[in-house]
Amino acid sequence: MPASRFLKDKLCPVSAKRERRKEARPGELLEAALDLFVEKGFAATRSEEVAARAGVSKGTLFLYFQSKEELFKAVVIENLAGRFTEWNREFDEYEGSTADMLRYCMRVWWERVGATKASGLTKLMMSEGRNFPELAEFYRREVVKPGHELLRRIVQRGIDRGEFAPVEVDLAIYTVIAPMIFLMLTKHSPAICFDHTSTIDPEKYLALQAETVLHGLCRTPKAAE
Structure with a gap:
């Protein structure tokens, strides 16, 4: 003190x-x-x-x-948008393979965002964004755009290093984003994603999705020749 x-x-x-x-x-x-x-x-x-x-x-x-709108923006910055500086620094300092980087990205996203209350902000914007276009644009600019750019950097890193096959990067990032969004929906609206007997282990689900994505992205020995 x-x-x-x-x-x-x-x-x-x-x-x-x-x-x-x-x-x-x-x-x-x-x-x-x-x-x-x-x-x-x-x-x-x-x-x-x-x-x-x-x-x-x-x-x-x-x-x-x-205003309530300014309060909402501050909540988004505090819990999501304000963290991209840290996440981009982690990208710059990462020394492992790009496949491991993508696995790490998906796992850490769940730990830091998906498993927290902040994941509910994405569902909120999906359901109410059309009614509040100014807030929707703010969310796109401060969260969606930098999030997409970070994923582009990861995929492009793999391509540049010869680890990933050359793919259309702007489309490839959605193979990563889609399971993340699904997992957030299951957390906040389980009734519309599962029947009452179904359960899902988030960590196992994301690990499986990461391997599924990587099998599509990674060069096979034959393709690398």
Whole structure:
């Protein structure tokens, strides 16, 4: 703890506690908003509900976020869009084969996004994006476009290194995206994906899908000659 914070806490503990609470509020509001957007959707979520779940007044919410739309954008940046810098850095530093990189990409995506509440944002945009075109465009620009570009980089890396057969990269990326989207739908809308007796193991499913994709992408010894 910085010395200034320590002295402030000692000399004025109530004031210091309030200051820490104020600093925590944006994160608490974003967490509450994520919960409600995933549970109820964008249209059905009211700003006062977000404020109440975060334990603040509606007026306090609007001190940090000017509208529900701005709050939604902040949730998307916090949970998805803001992570592409980290993910692209991992791509730049990866030293293994491209096949292993693709396996890693799909597994880590599930761990960091698919298995979390943030995966519900994709389903929300699929169901409500047409009704909120400005938010849909924001989501395409901040999440879809950089996500596609990262997958293009992976496939192109495999082609450039002679590990993957030459394929149409813009189409090949959807062989990776499609099972990810399906898995998110099973998480948030299982009733429309399975009958009541079916279950799916996400890790096993993605591992199988990765191998299926790679069998189509990787050069065979004959093709490499």
